[in-house]
Amino acid sequence: MNNTLRTRLLSILFIFGLGIYALLPSIRYQLLSDDAKNNLSQDELTYFESKSIKQGLDLKGGIYIVLEVDLPQLINTLAKNKDKKFDKFLEELSKDYKNNSTDFFTLFEEKALEKDLKLPKYFISYGKTKDQIIEQLNLESADSINRIIEIIQNRVDQFGVAEPTIQKQGNNRVIVELAGVQDSERARDLLQSTALLELMIVKDIESTNTIVRQIDNLAAMNIEKTNDDVDQLFDTNNSDENGLGFSSLLIAVGSDLAISTSNLSKLQNILNQDNVKQVLDATGSLFLTGNSAITLINDFGEEEEIYLLYHLVDNAELTGGVIEDAQMRLSQSGVSAGQATVQVEMSNEGSREWARITGSNINKRIAIVLDKKVHMAPVIRSQIFGGGTVIEGMDSIQEAEDIAIVLRAGSLPVPVTIQEERTVGASLGADSVSKGTYSMLVGLFIVILFIIFYYKLSGFIASFAVIWTLILLLGVLALLGATLTLPGIAGLILTVGMSVDANVIIFERIKEELRNGKSVRSAIDAGYERAITTIVDANLTTGIAAAVLYQYGSGPIKGFATVLFWGIIVSMFTAIIVTRFIFDYVTSKRTIEELSI
Amino acid sequence: MKFIENTKIKFMSFKKVGFALSATLGAGSLFLLMLGLNLGIDFKGGTAIGLSFDKEVSIQEIRSVMESISVGDQEFNLSTEEIKYFGSNKEIMIKIKSQDNTPENFGQGIVNHIYKSMPTKVPEDKNMFILSLGAVSPKVGSELSGKAFWSIVSALVLILFYISIRFEFKFAVGAILALVHDIIITLGIFSLTGYEITLSTVAAFLTIVGYSLNDTIVILDRVRENMKSSGTVLFESTINKSINQSLSRTLITSLTTLFVIVVLLMYGGEVIRPFAFTMLVGVIVGTYSSIYIASALLATIYKSSN
Numbered sequence: 001m002n003n004t005l006r007t008r009l010l011s012i013l014f015i016f017g018l019g020i021y022a023l024l025p026s027i028r029y030q031l032l033s034d035d036a037k038n039n040l041s042q043d044e045l046t047y048f049e050s051k052s053i054k055q056g057l058d059l060k061g062g063i064y065i066v067l068e069v070d071l072p073q074l075i076n077t078l079a080k081n082k083d084k085k086f087d088k089f090l091e092e093l094s095k096d097y098k099n100n101s102t103d104f105f106t107l108f109e110e111k112a113l114e115k116d117l118k119l120p121k122y123f124i125s126y127g128k129t130k131d132q133i134i135e136q137l138n139l140e141s142a143d144s145i146n147r148i149i150e151i152i153q154n155r156v157d158q159f160g161v162a163e164p165t166i167q168k169q170g171n172n173r174v175i176v177e178l179a180g181v182q183d184s185e186r187a188r189d190l191l192q193s194t195a196l197l198e199l200m201i202v203k204d205i206e207s208t209n210t211i212v213r214q215i216d217n218l219a220a221m222n223i224e225k226t227n228d229d230v231d232q233l234f235d236t237n238n239s240d241e242n243g244l245g246f247s248s249l250l251i252a253v254g255s256d257l258a259i260s261t262s263n264l265s266k267l268q269n270i271l272n273q274d275n276v277k278q279v280l281d282a283t284g285s286l287f288l289t290g291n292s293a294i295t296l297i298n299d300f301g302e303e304e305e306i307y308l309l310y311h312l313v314d315n316a317e318l319t320g321g322v323i324e325d326a327q328m329r330l331s332q333s334g335v336s337a338g339q340a341t342v343q344v345e346m347s348n349e350g351s352r353e354w355a356r357i358t359g360s361n362i363n364k365r366i367a368i369v370l371d372k373k374v375h376m377a378p379v380i381r382s383q384i385f386g387g388g389t390v391i392e393g394m395d396s397i398q399e400a401e402d403i404a405i406v407l408r409a410g411s412l413p414v415p416v417t418i419q420e421e422r423t424v425g426a427s428l429g430a431d432s433v434s435k436g437t438y439s440m441l442v443g444l445f446i447v448i449l450f451i452i453f454y455y456k457l458s459g460f461i462a463s464f465a466v467i468w469t470l471i472l473l474l475g476v477l478a479l480l481g482a483t484l485t486l487p488g489i490a491g492l493i494l495t496v497g498m499s500v501d502a503n504v505i506i507f508e509r510i511k512e513e514l515r516n517g518k519s520v521r522s523a524i525d526a527g528y529e530r531a532i533t534t535i536v537d538a539n540l541t542t543g544i545a546a547a548v549l550y551q552y553g554s555g556p557i558k559g560f561a562t563v564l565f566w567g568i569i570v571s572m573f574t575a576i577i578v579t580r581f582i583f584d585y586v587t588s589k590r591t592i593e594e595l596s597i
Numbered sequence: 598m599k600f601i602e603n604t605k606i607k608f609m610s611f612k613k614v615g616f617a618l619s620a621t622l623g624a625g626s627l628f629l630l631m632l633g634l635n636l637g638i639d640f641k642g643g644t645a646i647g648l649s650f651d652k653e654v655s656i657q658e659i660r661s662v663m664e665s666i667s668v669g670d671q672e673f674n675l676s677t678e679e680i681k682y683f684g685s686n687k688e689i690m691i692k693i694k695s696q697d698n699t700p701e702n703f704g705q706g707i708v709n710h711i712y713k714s715m716p717t718k719v720p721e722d723k724n725m726f727i728l729s730l731g732a733v734s735p736k737v738g739s740e741l742s743g744k745a746f747w748s749i750v751s752a753l754v755l756i757l758f759y760i761s762i763r764f765e766f767k768f769a770v771g772a773i774l775a776l777v778h779d780i781i782i783t784l785g786i787f788s789l790t791g792y793e794i795t796l797s798t799v800a801a802f803l804t805i806v807g808y809s810l811n812d813t814i815v816i817l818d819r820v821r822e823n824m825k826s827s828g829t830v831l832f833e834s835t836i837n838k839s840i841n842q843s844l845s846r847t848l849i850t851s852l853t854t855l856f857v858i859v860v861l862l863m864y865g866g867e868v869i870r871p872f873a874f875t876m877l878v879g880v881i882v883g884t885y886s887s888i889y890i891a892s893a894l895l896a897t898i899y900k901s902s903n
Contacts, residue, residue, distance in 0.1 A: 058868075066737065097736075098734075098735070098736065099735050099736060099739075100736065101736050101737075101739055101740045101743075182724045183724055184705075184724075184727065184730065185702075185705050185709075185723075188702065188705065192701070192702075261667070262667070264667075264670035265667075265670045265671050265672055267670070268670050417701075417734075418701070418702075418732065418734075419733075419734045419736065419737045420732065420733050420734065420737045421704070421730065421731065421732040421733075422729075422730075422731045423727065423729060423730040423731070424728075424729050425647075425649070425724065425725070425727045425728045425729060426724075427649065427725060427728065428647065428649075428728040428729055428868070431866060432866055432868055432869070435864055435865055435866035435869075436865065436866075436869070438864055439857075439860050439861050439863075439864045439865045442860045442864060443856065443857035443860040443861070446856045446857070446860065447853050447856055447857065450852065450853060450856065451853070454849065486868055486869060487797050487800055487869075487872065489869075490861060490865070490869055490872055490873070493857050493860070493861055493865075494804065494854070494857060494858075494876070496857055497853045497854035497855075497856060497857035497858065498808070498811075498850070498853075498854055500849075500850065500853045501811070501846075501850040501853075501854075504846050504849045504850050504853075505815065505846050508843070508845055508846045508849075512842065515603070530822075533818065534814070534815055534818040534819075537763055537814050537818060538810070538811040538812075538814040538815055538818075539811070540759065541756050541759060541760070541807060541810045541811065541814060542804075542807030542808065542810070542811055543807075544752060544755050544756055544759060544807070545752050545756070545803045545804065545806050545807035545810075546803075546807065548748050548751055548752040548755065548803065549748065549752075549800055549803050551748070552744050552745070552747075552748035553748075553796070553800065554796070556796070556797065557796055557797065557799075557800045560797075560800050561800075564804065564807075
């Protein structure tokens with residue numbers, strides 16, 4: 001073997017070795033039994049996680065969520081001196097924003113102009129001119145997304161997920177990826193719940209009765225109004241629904257009011273009517289339901305699902321900001337013994353407030369409200385010192401644990417909405433992996449068979465190149481710490497089919513040169529030389545497509561683009577450099593009269 | 598094996614037939630496109646739910662369960678939404694258009710309702726019941742559509758740029774028109790078969806762009822080489838010669854690629870099927886267009902400019 005051949009061999013072996021070395025951790029991890037995987041120490045686990053090819057959410061199962069700050073809600077919270085005009089403005093704005101991907105504050109400005117809304121009237125603490133106000137509101141929004149990310153980070157850390165990723169997208173979204181999470185419902189609640197804890201005084205029975213009567217009268221008036229409308233006149237269904245009135249929807253459960261689950265939407269319709277809102281505003285009160293349904297036997301002896309309904313003072317005495325610690329505890333005594341509760345400890349300041357509130361409201365009821373759902377409304381028997389309180393009414397230990405987590409991590413400054421969600425169950429992911437691997441092996445087998453059948457001995461060389469393309473490509477993915485996704489597996493399979501291309505171009509060129517009467521040696525040289533420009537040109541354009549895909553795509557698509565891109569690079573290496581070396585080596589050993597191609 | 602060696606097919610003599618065929622297919626596709634494409638939730642917004650039952654279920658059964666679902670404090674009748682089998686008779690895929698007032702956690706609410714309503718057919722562990730759950734808001738849907746569109750356009754522009762530098766602008770025009778042709782006809786076939794367009798279909802489209810171009814460039818490369826040896830004059834005979842010279846390569850590469858795509862279609866599973874289908878159509882159309890659109894257009898452009 002002459003010197004240049006030896007150098008080429010060594011560099012090829014070096015690259016092969018590097019590829020195998022990069023793949024070792026992934027192979028070792030795959031070979032471990034499930035038991036052994038569970039028994040890995042933290043260090044070993046980190047080692048395998050950082051060195052192995054990562055599996056994307058679509059293969060491993062898990063949840064991908066894009067949360068967006070509820071900007072209209074943020075504006076609503078920041079505004080002062082709100083009036084009807086402002087409410088109308090905000091309602092239209094949030095409707096427009098829901099279906100429009102224009103920047104929120106651009107829409108905000110346009111809408112304010114259209115509605116002739118005097119911004120300083122509502123946002124005087126943020127500036128005197130429109131531009132100042134919008135700039136300040138923008139800052140508030142940026143600030144809120146940063147706080148939201150911090151809080152979500154906190155929650156996820158306490159929830160315990162192996163490799164969570166939390167990133168900001170644009171200036172009002174956050175992308176959360178939790179790989180391997182099985183219980184998507186629980187994870188979603190944990191991320192999305194605002195976790196706003198409010199302690200509110202329950203209105204006494206007399207004022208509740210008064211307001212129910214008032215709303216009944218208003219509902220009756222509304223029906224007369226709608227009946228004047230000729231279109232509505234014949235719509236008997238509609239008037240029937242409203243005709244039931246407010247009090248007829250209510251059920252008395254002990255001293256509490258309740259509403260049947262099937263009537264919830266009617267309740268919301270009534271409460272959303274403008275004049276009903278006015279009445280409630282005037283008395284400074286609101287209606288909220290309990291956090292979970294209760295099953296009762298009704299007057300007809302049937303089972304009925306109901307929600308308790310509370311009439312509360314619309315002003316939180318205390319909010320979650322005063323919480324210092326929250327823990328799940330199993331209740332030790334009383335009727336609720338053995339049930340999961342959340343024990344809350346307040347800060348010093350909070351404790352003082354709590355003592356004052358409980359002291360001045362003895363014998364009244366206080367509702368513990370989490371995210372606008374009433375968990376419990378106990379009667380205050382005596383003043384409470386020390387700032388401890390217990391929240392009951394949890395369905396399970398898990399729920400209590402999660403509520404404790406979100407209370408500890410703090411409440412979101414603004415609610416968030418889910419804009420995009422992709423949950424993949426673990427079984428679907430595992431199924432995809434096994435089907436993908438199977439397809440890849442079958443595909444590889446057929447391609448190799450065909451190539452050997454068509455190109456004979458040279459076909460073996462090309463097949464050798466294809467197999468090494470796959471190994472090296474996987475090695476590159478492991479080195480890059482790239483994530484393998486389902487489309488990525490498709491990309492691998494595609495690479496098997498397409499990577500033969502470079503060899504086909506070369507072989508066809510060599511055959512042509514042979515037909516033109518060249519010797520084997522010079523036909524090989526000419527074939528490679530001429531084929532290279534074609535191969536580079538053809539592959540680079542596919543590379544461009546892959547790069548664009550990478551820029552554009554989200555997780556799974558990015559995985560595909562990565563595989564496609566590196567597949568091109570690696571297949572050019574194996575087809576041009578590796579197979580060339582084999583041809584050169586064989587022809588240097590002895591003179592070959594006829595090439596098996 | 599020598600069945601495709603030394604062919605001397607006069608491809609360009611059938612140029613007009615090729616143009617006519619492409620024009621017909623293209624016009625047909627555009628017409629079908631106007632009738633509408635089956636856009637998935639990625640682009641339209643909506644909810645897609647994949648469920649795995651313990652026993653076989655009938656679509657009708659699911660429909661009746663979905664007649665009345667209450668999520669949050671709203672009632673929905675979802676019995677007319679798209680429900681189909683997903684692989685086997687135990688697996689179901691439900692697609693729900695985005696609603697006007699989609700409540701929070703709409704998808705989960707529907708899953709919970711079905712889970713509660715069919716207690717004898719669902720697995721004990723609710724987490725095993727959910728195969729997949731996707732929800733896209735209309736806003737994100739329109740953003741994703743925009744991104745998909747611009748990604749294809751920017752890929753085309755970049756490639757146009759690249760070929761103009763490496764070859765000539767005239768070469769690039771033919772190549773790009775061939776790509777547009779491929780995309781339109783593939784979309785037409787999507788419209789015809791009612792296959793759904795998703796994010797991974799767009800990825801497949803971009804791969805077709807790359808693949809079809811691969812083919813075109815191999816031929817154009819030969820044309821360039823043959824032009825050099827024949828004194829930069831381009832005749833149809835030069836193009837014929839170039840296509841014939843690269844014909845075996847074109848066919849063999851298309852074959853190996855088709856092999857793996859067919860394997861993917863057969864064994865790759867439900868999730869990957871739309872992707873494999875797009876690639877299948879694209880590879881066939883792309884191979885054809887490298888010969889009859891890219892090369893033939895080049896011949897026509899040169900003829901008219903000389």
